Amino acid sequence: MFFRNLKWDIVGQRNLWFGVSAIVIAAGIIALFVHHGLPLGLSFTGGSTVEVKLGRTVTESQVRTALSHINVSTVDSGDADPAKQAEIRKQYAAIAGGDAILQLAYKAGDVAQNDRVTISSQSVISDPSPLYDALDKAGFTVDRAQSQNTAVGPTLGKEYLQKSLLALVIALGLQLLYIAFRFGNQLRFGVIADIALLHDVIVMVGIYALANRKADDAFLAALLTVIGYSVMDSIVIFDRIRENGRLMADQPYDRMVNTSLLQTMTRSVYTLATVLIVLLALFFYGGDTLKNFAFALLVGVTSGAYSSIFIASPLLVLWQDRTNRKRAGVRAATLAREAAGSRGRIAKPADQARPQPVSDLQAAGDQSQAMQRAQAKRNKVKRPTAPPPRYRRRRDEGTGIAGQDGGVELLTDGTDADADDAASDTDETR
Amino acid sequence: MFWYRWKHLVKMLVILGLCVGCWFIFSPLSNTVKLGLDLQGGLRALVELEPNDQYKTITTDIQSEEMQVLQDRLNTLGTSEISFSKVGNDRINIEMPGLTDPKQALQLIQQAAVLEMRPLTAAQVAKGSAGSSTYDPKFNAYKASGAPIITGSDLSSAQPAPAPGGGAYVVDFTLKSDGARRFLEWTRKNIGNPLPIFIDGKLIEAPTIQGAIGANGQIEGNFTLESATALVTELNSGALKVPTRIIEVENVGPLLGKLDLQTSLVASLVGLGIVLAFMLVVYRVPGLLADLALVVYCFMMLAYVAQFGVVLTLPGIAGFVLSIGMAVDANVLIFERIKEELWAGRTTRAAVGVGFKRAFWTVFDSHVTTMVGAAVLYWLGTGTVKGFAFTLLIGTIFSLLTAVNITRAFTDIVVDNDVATKPVWYGA
Numbered sequence: 001m002f003f004r005n006l007k008w009d010i011v012g013q014r015n016l017w018f019g020v021s022a023i024v025i026a027a028g029i030i031a032l033f034v035h036h037g038l039p040l041g042l043s044f045t046g047g048s049t050v051e052v053k054l055g056r057t058v059t060e061s062q063v064r065t066a067l068s069h070i071n072v073s074t075v076d077s078g079d080a081d082p083a084k085q086a087e088i089r090k091q092y093a094a095i096a097g098g099d100a101i102l103q104l105a106y107k108a109g110d111v112a113q114n115d116r117v118t119i120s121s122q123s124v125i126s127d128p129s130p131l132y133d134a135l136d137k138a139g140f141t142v143d144r145a146q147s148q149n150t151a152v153g154p155t156l157g158k159e160y161l162q163k164s165l166l167a168l169v170i171a172l173g174l175q176l177l178y179i180a181f182r183f184g185n186q187l188r189f190g191v192i193a194d195i196a197l198l199h200d201v202i203v204m205v206g207i208y209a210l211a212n213r214k215a216d217d218a219f220l221a222a223l224l225t226v227i228g229y230s231v232m233d234s235i236v237i238f239d240r241i242r243e244n245g246r247l248m249a250d251q252p253y254d255r256m257v258n259t260s261l262l263q264t265m266t267r268s269v270y271t272l273a274t275v276l277i278v279l280l281a282l283f284f285y286g287g288d289t290l291k292n293f294a295f296a297l298l299v300g301v302t303s304g305a306y307s308s309i310f311i312a313s314p315l316l317v318l319w320q321d322r323t324n325r326k327r328a329g330v331r332a333a334t335l336a337r338e339a340a341g342s343r344g345r346i347a348k349p350a351d352q353a354r355p356q357p358v359s360d361l362q363a364a365g366d367q368s369q370a371m372q373r374a375q376a377k378r379n380k381v382k383r384p385t386a387p388p389p390r391y392r393r394r395r396d397e398g399t400g401i402a403g404q405d406g407g408v409e410l411l412t413d414g415t416d417a418d419a420d421d422a423a424s425d426t427d428e429t430r
Numbered sequence: 431m432f433w434y435r436w437k438h439l440v441k442m443l444v445i446l447g448l449c450v451g452c453w454f455i456f457s458p459l460s461n462t463v464k465l466g467l468d469l470q471g472g473l474r475a476l477v478e479l480e481p482n483d484q485y486k487t488i489t490t491d492i493q494s495e496e497m498q499v500l501q502d503r504l505n506t507l508g509t510s511e512i513s514f515s516k517v518g519n520d521r522i523n524i525e526m527p528g529l530t531d532p533k534q535a536l537q538l539i540q541q542a543a544v545l546e547m548r549p550l551t552a553a554q555v556a557k558g559s560a561g562s563s564t565y566d567p568k569f570n571a572y573k574a575s576g577a578p579i580i581t582g583s584d585l586s587s588a589q590p591a592p593a594p595g596g597g598a599y600v601v602d603f604t605l606k607s608d609g610a611r612r613f614l615e616w617t618r619k620n621i622g623n624p625l626p627i628f629i630d631g632k633l634i635e636a637p638t639i640q641g642a643i644g645a646n647g648q649i650e651g652n653f654t655l656e657s658a659t660a661l662v663t664e665l666n667s668g669a670l671k672v673p674t675r676i677i678e679v680e681n682v683g684p685l686l687g688k689l690d691l692q693t694s695l696v697a698s699l700v701g702l703g704i705v706l707a708f709m710l711v712v713y714r715v716p717g718l719l720a721d722l723a724l725v726v727y728c729f730m731m732l733a734y735v736a737q738f739g740v741v742l743t744l745p746g747i748a749g750f751v752l753s754i755g756m757a758v759d760a761n762v763l764i765f766e767r768i769k770e771e772l773w774a775g776r777t778t779r780a781a782v783g784v785g786f787k788r789a790f791w792t793v794f795d796s797h798v799t800t801m802v803g804a805a806v807l808y809w810l811g812t813g814t815v816k817g818f819a820f821t822l823l824i825g826t827i828f829s830l831l832t833a834v835n836i837t838r839a840f841t842d843i844v845v846d847n848d849v850a851t852k853p854v855w856y857g858a
């Protein structure tokens with residue numbers, strides 16, 4: 001009950017919400033410009049990461065010095081091809097020359113502080129033993145059982161990047177299709193759900209650029225998951241808005257949307273909370289791989305929840321306002337035209353739906369408006385005459401009482417029957 | 431009617447049976463669940479076959495042959511459960527869980543092990559061998575040499591042996607009959623000349639021929655036991671037809687994997703625990719029922735993983751944890767709806783009925799949108815991401831089943847027996 005009793009005018013504060021999004025997105029775009037695009041992870045650019053566990057606490061410069069003493073000339077790839085051998089030596093030479101990003105790390109349960117180092121480099125090193133040897137020699141005994149390394153060749157990285165972009169495009173396309181299928185007859189819901197979706201993707205990319213994190217395959221996985229989450233979140237709220245659109249037809253549109261938001265707010269908050277709980281658990285307790293992934297999801301899921309409440313729903317109101325204004329404008333124009341053009345002639349009600357000779361300027365817009373008006377009129381007539389389905393009585397099928405008593409309808413109480421009718425009502429109107 | 435009297439009992443028995451069945455499938459966990467490389471430690475290498483002069487395009491036949499050669503070679507390492515799989519038609523994925531020293535494996539993968547004996551003059555040999563007075567590092571002995579007399583395919587067998595002087599090792603080899611005949615003829619003609627032996631284009635040694643040699647020979651390359659064994663392995667399993675290039679490597683230390691497994695298990699359990707508590711506090715009776723359903727869900731997931739040999743990886747655990755969030759979301763949707771119906775003045779029985787019915791399509795939507803993303807990711811995703819996508823996909827399907835059907839079955843019992851009739855028991 002908390003949120004519905006809250007007199008919170010979310011729709012009225014829309015400029016604030018749009019502003020917050022605009023700031024986040026703008027910051028992200030600036031960050032993107034500063035970094036010359038989204039920095040890509042090694043799985044997309046090619047390169048290698050070596051994570052070593054050392055025998056004692058080290059500093060970055062100590063590790064760097066140790067690496068500079070890699071004995072490049074003895075590096076043996078085991079490869080016969082002299083060209084390949086030279087290539088590998090060159091890559092080790094690059095690392096010895098300081099072309100590696102060092103990052104000190106610490107894991108829960110470690111005895112010494114900062115005894116783990118992540119060495120990432122553009123060089124593709126499949127066998128890091130020369131590197132381990134150099135660190136051993138410097139006195140930081142490498143615990144090989146607690147070390148790991150990954151390497152991706154540059155061409156393979158490019159291939160992965162292409163595949164990932166393809167996956168992103170296909171996933172977006174499929175979600176758009178699903179949205180279209182779900183809101184087929186109502187363009188505005190579909191379009192705005194799409195906008196919310198794009199919003200979340202842009203925010204995720206922007207925040208990643210801001211945090212200067214590298215987009216890798218985990219980021220892609222998070223992106224695709226968030227896209228699904230965002231669509232789902234929009235659908236939940238839009239469903240309620242559509243439902244309330246019927247139930248609260250007498251209320252102004254913006255108030256109806258706001259009420260819908262407050263009604264679904266508990267759900268939104270709880271869902272977000274449970275998802276955030278598991279993500280935070282992953283973020284704090286999960287390994288390094290999961291940490292990066294959980295971060296991307298945290299950002300995306302939060303953005304997804306935000307966009308469907310604070311962006312998509314106010315946009316719906318704006319859309320409605322625009323339609324209203326257009327309608328009002330057309331009505332005024334029609335009235336003026338009738339006053340001017342058909343002087344002395346009284347327009348019959350039936351004439352209104354029929355296109356009338358108008359000036360060239362209005363012709364195009366007017367025709368569809370006339371159709372809309374006709375539609376609105378039909379709706380108007382229909383609504384009061386058709387009784388709300390929930391008041392029609394139907395046999396209770398859920399409890400099975402009717403069956404038990406040999407077909408005699410036995411309703412335990414009125415609300416029970418109402419309930420099932422209302423339920424079938426949703427089914428019918430979907 | 432039988433069904434109306436016994437349906438709850440039947441449903442409960444089915445669910446109980448499901449749980450017991452799942453329990454038998456996945457228990458004991460440590461035996462049934464396969465851990466991925468990132469949790470168990472080991473080496474994964476993606477190998478690309480590169481065309482050479484002889485084979486300009488890589489066909490699937492070459493791929494199969496190369497895979498066979500690599501299998502023969504790597505199986506000598508004594509690591510259990512090495513798995514090989516073809517990727518595309520010019521790549522081979524090799525996974526060696528539990529491998530502690532990747533160096534040797536990487537060499538076995540990369541070394542073509544093309545053994546060749548090609549004629550050179552004594553002066554050329556001196557120019558090409560390091561340590562001699564006329565050594566010229568720019569001189570390419572391989573290119574200077576003539577056509578090969580003997581190649582690896584002429585070998586019938588090879589084995590390492592301790593060198594006569596002690597310390598170092600040599601490789602003894604035996605030639606096939608037809609190679610032996612050629613070798614005998616050539617060595618008879620070239621007594622006093624060097625016999626240069628190349629492996630993968632590298633001049634290993636060039637002993638001077640003392641007399642005609644028949645089927646048996648020896649390579650003295652100043653080997654250690656390890657390098658001699660490696661060479662023998664390679665020679666015996668045959669040479670690679672085309673060179674290999676390792677384009678992706680993932681090598682995880684065994685202890686590190688164990689550590690990651692522990693922390694991520696802690697993460698999932700903590701997440702699961704808080705979520706269970708959250709549901710209980712917020713939704714009370716149905717919260718408890720949803721928690722039970724969530725436990726059933728976990729049982730089903732574990733059983734699936736155990737039954738179908740799904741390899742559990744870190745991203746896979748992440749997918750599992752996230753699908754728990756999904757399963758809970760479905761219940762949140764349903765229970766919120768029930769609360770609303772209660773506020774609207776319905777009886778608990780009616781509210782539960784309507785809540786489940788009305789929320790179903792929204793729940794369905796949320797699962798479909800998630801499945802779409804997961805399916806695309808599984809289809810096009812790379813390596814580790816696939817594991818995440820897979821568990822998320824399976825988890826979403828199970829979640830749809832449990833969140834709707836099993837929670838419903840539990841709730842129906844409570845409602846039909848008038849156990850919790852006050853709205854307050856529903857968090858309303």
